[in-house]
Amino acid sequence: MKQVRLPSKSEIISSSSSSSSSSSSSSQPRQQVVASLLATPVSSSSPSSTYCPLEAVAATSSGLCPSWREIQGCTDWEHLLEPLHPLLRQEIIRYGEFVTACYLAFDLDPASKRYWNCKYGKRKLLEEVGMGGSGYEVTKYIYATPDVSIPTPNGVAPCCGRWIGYVAVASDNMARRLGRRDVVISFRGTVTSSEWIANFMSSLTPARLDPHDSREDVKVESGFLSLYTADEAASSRFGIKSCREQLLSEVSRLIKKHKGEEMSITLAGHSMGSSLALLLAYDISELGLNKVTSKNDSIRDIPITVFSFGGPRVGNLAFKERCDELGIKVLRIANVNDPITKLPGVVFNEHFRVLGGKYEFPWSCSCYAHVGVELALDFFNVQNPSCVHDLETYLSLLQFPDKIQIEREANLRIDDFIHKARDWLQSVQNLNMQLPVWRNVATNMVSLIPSQRT
Numbered sequence: 001m002k003q004v005r006l007p008s009k010s011e012i013i014s015s016s017s018s019s020s021s022s023s024s025s026s027s028q029p030r031q032q033v034v035a036s037l038l039a040t041p042v043s044s045s046s047p048s049s050t051y052c053p054l055e056a057v058a059a060t061s062s063g064l065c066p067s068w069r070e071i072q073g074c075t076d077w078e079h080l081l082e083p084l085h086p087l088l089r090q091e092i093i094r095y096g097e098f099v100t101a102c103y104l105a106f107d108l109d110p111a112s113k114r115y116w117n118c119k120y121g122k123r124k125l126l127e128e129v130g131m132g133g134s135g136y137e138v139t140k141y142i143y144a145t146p147d148v149s150i151p152t153p154n155g156v157a158p159c160c161g162r163w164i165g166y167v168a169v170a171s172d173n174m175a176r177r178l179g180r181r182d183v184v185i186s187f188r189g190t191v192t193s194s195e196w197i198a199n200f201m202s203s204l205t206p207a208r209l210d211p212h213d214s215r216e217d218v219k220v221e222s223g224f225l226s227l228y229t230a231d232e233a234a235s236s237r238f239g240i241k242s243c244r245e246q247l248l249s250e251v252s253r254l255i256k257k258h259k260g261e262e263m264s265i266t267l268a269g270h271s272m273g274s275s276l277a278l279l280l281a282y283d284i285s286e287l288g289l290n291k292v293t294s295k296n297d298s299i300r301d302i303p304i305t306v307f308s309f310g311g312p313r314v315g316n317l318a319f320k321e322r323c324d325e326l327g328i329k330v331l332r333i334a335n336v337n338d339p340i341t342k343l344p345g346v347v348f349n350e351h352f353r354v355l356g357g358k359y360e361f362p363w364s365c366s367c368y369a370h371v372g373v374e375l376a377l378d379f380f381n382v383q384n385p386s387c388v389h390d391l392e393t394y395l396s397l398l399q400f401p402d403k404i405q406i407e408r409e410a411n412l413r414i415d416d417f418i419h420k421a422r423d424w425l426q427s428v429q430n431l432n433m434q435l436p437v438w439r440n441v442a443t444n445m446v447s448l449i450p451s452q453r454t
Contacts, residue, residue, distance in 0.1 A: 064087055064091075071085075071091050072264055073305050073331060074303065074329070076373055081373070092333060092375075093399060095186075095266060096307070096398075097134075098268055099187070099188065101126065101131055103391070105118045106118065106119070122138040125138050125166065135171050136169060136171065136184060139167050140250040142163070142165045142166060142167065143164060143240045143243065143246065144228070145242070146226070161240035164187055164188060166186055167184070167250050167254070168185075169183050170183075180261070180262040181262065181264075182266055183263065184266050184267075185247065185251075185267045185268070185280065186267075186268050186269065187269035187273030187276045189269070204222070205220065205222040207219065207225065207315070207319065209244075209282070210287060219319060220316075220319055221314060221344060224276065224279060228279045229243070230242055230243075243276065244283065248289065251284060251289060259292065263292075263302045264302065264303050265281075267304070267305070268306070269308060270309040271391075274308035274309060274310070274332075277307075278306050281328045282323055282328060303329065304329065305329045305331070306372070308333065309333050314371065315369070317367060319369070320370070328372075334376055335379055336378050337378065377394065379397050
């Protein structure tokens with residue numbers, strides 16, 4: 001597994017400050033800069049409202065078009081991650097916006113007729129979530145059926161299909177800009193209770209997705225596999241087909257429809273959604289659905305790329321190796337402080353299967369392993385710990401790395417000041433002062449400072 005990190009943000013800050021040192025006399029004081037940034041939230045609204053990567057792609061289409069294969073990972077993003085290439089950065093954000101659309105459009109109102117479904121029709125989806133100019137057309141909604149029965153508040157069948165994402169294809173104009181006909185499949189993360197239970201079904205089970213070769217050594221997490229393959233057929237005559245059947249059918253249809261064109265298949269997901277994206281990528285490749293015949297009768301593969309945001313491990317080492325053999329490209333965008341990216345396999349994973357670099361443990365075949373290349377981010381907020389897994393935080397950190405670093409440095413300085421203030425006040429409080437009023441003041445101040453931090 002390859003792992004890279006964004007450029008050191010302390011280096012970014014220092015380099016930017018050194019480059020502006022010549023004009024420091026006319027610039028505003030650093031304290032004012034920090035104060036103005038702290039007055040503005042990292043992302044007070046949808047990322048698309050402050051930065052539009054879709055427009056950026058259109059503006060730089062001449063740069064993206066000839067290099068799209070490298071951006072999609074044909075060379076495992078070599079020389080594009082350290083430092084992070086601007087085109088790759090905006091493409092990561094762009095595909096992240098497609099995942100954000102899933103969350104914005106998912107109806108969680110128990111009183112709504114569209115509960116657990118998309119709020120909008122296919123033609124209106126991207127427009128309603130602020131992505132009307134994306135250059136893509138939604139062609140299919142995808143539903144997944146958790147194999148877990150939990151009572152619901154409004155009487156909805158506990159094992160009914162939930163809207164999990166959608167398939168979209170680049171329009172003719174967008175295809176010309178991108179240099180190929182891009183098929184995007186986007187998955188949201190865990191939302192419902194049954195999906196959370198599926199996430200914690202962490203036992204490994206053979207994938208067996210290829211009917212001609214079961215590959216018993218290739219194993220994946222049972223909960224993710226169940227969500228990918230379960231359907232409603234057992235409980236309803238007109239039940240929804242499995243997530244797998246829906247996706248394979250639509251992907252095959254689009255490949256056939258655009259036969260002869262340059263194509264790419266891009267899968268993007270957050271959290272649990274990234275697991276489904278990787279399972280689908282493996283499934284398409286294992287079945288050979290992405291193999292097409294060129295004009296000269298040669299067989300070529302449509303490139304398959306997965307952009308994983310805060311995704312957990314999906315399978316064992318054999319699964320990882322098989323994905324590598326099939327040429328599946330996976331870029332895992334992971335916050336180093338995000339616990340979900342450490343699961344499953346907190347102990348037994350790709351880092352703990354070999355002793356001393358020589359001797360492989362007998363249980364190594366049962367160890368989970370990440371697939372692909374990691375782009376490591378680093379963000380944590382003590383006031384809001386849950387943000388470490390939030391997709392909006394991921395995209396904000398990619399969009400504004402300098403701003404996040406300045407906020408972090410400001411918080412560190414505030415923490416240092418608070419600790420020093422507390423130490424001083426406690427020393428004053430411990431003095432055997434003659435005036436009781438000063439003892440009361442010191443006591444009140446010591447109690448007040450922590451409350452101001454929170």
